[in-house]
Amino acid sequence: MKKVFFLTMIAATFATAAQAQTAQAAAAEPAKESAKATSASTANPGMDRASLLEKMKETFKAGMIEKTGLTAAQVDRVLELNLDMRLTASRELQGLSEADRGARLAELKAAKMKKFSEFLTADQIKSVDAFYAEFAKNNPRKPGR
Template sequence: MKKIISLAVFALALSIGSVQAQGMGQMDPAQMLEMMKQRVKPQLIEKTKLTDAQADKVLEIQLWSQGEMRGMRDMSEEERATKMKTVNDEKTKKFKAIPLTDDQIKAVNDFYEEMRRNRPQRGGGGSK
């Protein structure tokens, strides 16, 4: 269950980041990956202690999982949970193929969870 929630958080964080980075409109996957490499990669490396090459692959996998999660709003809760589990399981396999250790995978998941918690809230009158 924790993995499913983490996956949903990652997809949300990435989609919010793309909207904020570009404003209105849609980025193509290559633009999104380049933006992530510029903005997210330095923090990812610093906090998770991954190598440059590992971080690149993690970002590619995150972008892939975000794409897989599109359209889930129209699914039932059960269908959404099944899809999230499938995508999360595949993402974990891809992380292991980099290869990342279980501790590194946990560090990556924790990094994206922290990003989600610290992102600016939208729509409210919040202050910085």
């Protein structure tokens, strides 16, 4: 009887240990996936254009419609163009000298304004610029960004 009890206790100990290891491994798996996703987005923040665009729409769309008088479609197009310009700039300006960086940035801004003028009037472009200027004034950048 003592042998059966002893063997049952050993089997129960092994079963409990195996169960704990399985649960621990299952709990660690989502953390590993989350760490991979975080490191991928940190390594290249421009990876997921769709989620960046959605975040911009959440942040700016309602206020921009209200303050600039643009339609929802126009605001969407403005946000898309601004995001494209920012992603292009972040990709193309790396490694350039200050003079080259300034020249390329001026080219990108001119191209953006040309695209804006295809679907916005001059007054609407001014109102969009004023909206962004006011937003920047009321929401200063955090240190280190």
